[in-house]
Amino acid sequence: MNEEPHAHENLVAKAQRSGFADAEVASTGSEKNRSSGASAIVAGTEPPGNPQASRPQSLSIYLLEPFILILLFAYNFSSTVLKNEVIYQSCTAGFGYPDSVCQLLGTKNVTNETKRIEEQVQPYAAQVTLAMRLVECFIPAFCGLFAGSWADHYGRKPLLMCSFLGYGLQYLISAAIAYCAMHTQGLVSPWWYVLSIIPLSCLGSSVTYSVAAVCLIADVSDGRVRSYRMIAYELAIYVGLLLGSLGSGYAYEATDAYIVFSISAVCIFTAVFLMALLLPESLPARNRTLSTPSTGTGVIAMLKSLWSTYSKPREHQNRFMLTIIMVVLLLTAFVSDGSNSVFYKFMRIKFHWTVKQFTEYETVGILVPAVAGSGGVLFIWSLRKCTNSAILWLALVSLLSHCSSSLMKGFALESWQIYVAIGLGVFKSLVNPMCRTMITNLLPADERGKIFALLGVLQALSPLISSTLYVAIYTRTLNTEPGIFNVFSACLFGIGIILLGTVWHKKSRNLVYYEPVFK
Template sequence: MVENEERLTERSVSEREPAVNTISELPGKKYGITVEVPMFLAMLGISLSGTAISNIILYRTCVHSLHHDKAECQVFLGPDKSNSSRQLEEEVQKYVTFISTVKIVLESVGPAILSFFLGVWSDTHGRKPLIVWPLLGMALTSMMVVVYSMLEDYGPWWYVLTAIPYSLTGGFTVLFTGTFCYLTDITSTKNRSLRMTILEAMVSVGSVVGGIASSYLLKAVGNVYLLLIVAVLNVISYAYSNIYLRESLTGAVRGGFTSILDLLLVKEMMRQCFKRRPNYGRAQILLLTVANSLSIFILYGIVGLDYLYAREKLHWAMKEYTIFSAASTTISFFGSFLGVGLVQKILPVGDLMFSIIAFLSSAVEYFIRTFATLTWHMYLGAGVSLFKGLSAPLIRSLITKILPVEDIAKVFSLMCALEGISPLFSPAIYNTLYNFTISRFPGAVYMLSGAICIVCAVMLAFVKFYRWRAARPAYSPLQE
């Protein structure tokens, strides 16, 4: 690859060409809370409703799709699990994984398309729409889920239709693009890693609180009112973002949906992301992007199977699973702050090396889960992967530090486009593998996840090598 072109820079645009840099920190907002609040509320809602809606879908699949007796299927609605119907459990799970695959694909089509356009679009029209629109879609979807949960005669396939507003407004793929671009605009290179880690931490806190509270709220108020609480949280999140958040891009021009689907936006994104750069700069960007996207590939593939695997392999009920999920997320939360706030300040460990460690520790956790037979095995895996939550924010932080500011949103757009495509294939691959191995080796999905994490670590190792090679001083031969 040609090495004599423009150099990856760690200087801001203001140092190189002040006229280009129209992105600046908002007055008085340098350390203020901004996008963390809606992200916390969104994840809180997801965690509160996750296992509850899973139980509803298991029950309605059992009754409406497989035509079993309601009394026989009632076991799926309770927070406690009975191990007396193992054969029925496997039959229902296989059907539910198919429904989940279709729903996730429907959820992902919109974000996959929009993510190709919105990153570059936001350089002109601002970051706030990329935050407000997905939150509106989540609020509408959660309201539809409430209505669905009240209509007991409707089968599990009707639930798939609730994904339409979420998909059309971009979902979490576009939301994360908007929030990370927003943080890039309002932070400096000195505090960017910390702010992005705080954002990931707020997502983790929402997940922990929701995971712990879900089983207790389910017992206290029931399915419908729990889902109604989630809908209210999503409405509050949308209202907060729409009213309180200020646009971070100076000189942003208002633009609606009609200005989004412009192929010139995709062409510009591709041109900037794939143009040749010195010191294997293009390879570095693509390796970082693919490694981060593969971690999302794992997330979308495994997220719908964690609970099913725990029920099948360890005979957990919803209560045991939510406690473990909360504990695992709490460990990751403290690991992230320990890594960025303490370890990086004491030891000379950069963003890239910490991301490699995060991927390797995640691989170890997945291998432990693969062969887990006791409850403490799962908690051991969570403890080993203390720093697993650092890979995504540190990769994004590194990208913002090595790219000119005008290219950051375009690379984030490519990254989120790949993340948006992942759910179109990941659930199908994971669910198919799980269905084929559920009776003999249900941990095969975790074995696959661990292997992918190792591949990601190798990719980042190549980036580390390229950056080390570029940083080596060039020595001249000795003259006699």
């Protein structure tokens, strides 16, 4: 997300103007986490230099945020439906049950027979979902190493279009698979959906679109305007996810899965077409790098550079503090990716929720942390008047919010308690931006890019372990207590609280030095 010529940073696309203020906005879910990570990378990597003269800008440069909104709408519009189709086709093609029986799964028409079938089918469907998740995270993590250099060599727009094209192809292939399943009474293997992930993964997934989008914003704005554009970018992500989740359940009940996937594909291909016509390239040809990164030795040299920057000795135990905060960020990404891989299945087996009910829950789950969490920042930020550790307080409150929400989900006996968990998790979106702010404050400007790039690669690879582990826990506890993975999540958040408590203890030993870091 190689090395630039005349270079201050590896792995990070260069911003063209100086004075880029950090713009960290709370994130919810894996798509938003990655975009926030890209924002942090660019925010910390602009080398000091001579700012370019301002040039007239077309209003079409502001089309970026609507395009991002369309992409995230399409993503969330099909996300839950895809999980549902995997379960349905696992029932029909995987286990050979009649279509009429499998259609009852995930509905309110629950019988002892359908409950038994669901318990039998879900572990198989979880394996399919796990395979999709592993393909989706491994290749983009590798691509993320080079996304910044590709953006510097080819420009921002081609990279952005490639990522959109990958998502469009995924939903086009998924629509074809669902269409064939509909006309064969479901007798199409759910493993075909793994095929739909391959073009998305090869074109970079969210790693490439987030880097390209943030670099484009950095190119065309500066100072306070750039911060506003970053906020607008994050807002577009939230609104896109919200609208997609809100409309998905209703569209699925009124039509079919292949229609839902087709709508997502049409939205994205329309965005690609309009992007090609209307969105200008933000990086002039004269400012592009002359060489592209090579694989092989380039990857090894890059990773060595990242590791040497991270591991070098630092004053005032900054390396220890840096490590602890990075571990906290990795824990939150680990839990998010792992929990997302099984949570929909848990809600089906525990409370027999339909697609519509789950997407309505998702809508509230996105809206409450986004709105109430933002208001909460203004309230809790008043702590700055009475403490020199406001950022650390916010991170701790966020982890406590995460922990209590996970415990409520784990011990919930009624559906309404899942909505209570949303209320308990109102501040959960604050931990990522607060921890990234601490890292930014601990590091000199010319090292932030490498550290955030290393963190981004580790977060992209975490689903390889987290999804596997959560699927294993879920399938082994499915017949006893399927929500136990939520308790496991709460324990991991508890570890994060202890780690930040360690940071607090170290900070208290050198208040004069650390006051600016955590204030």
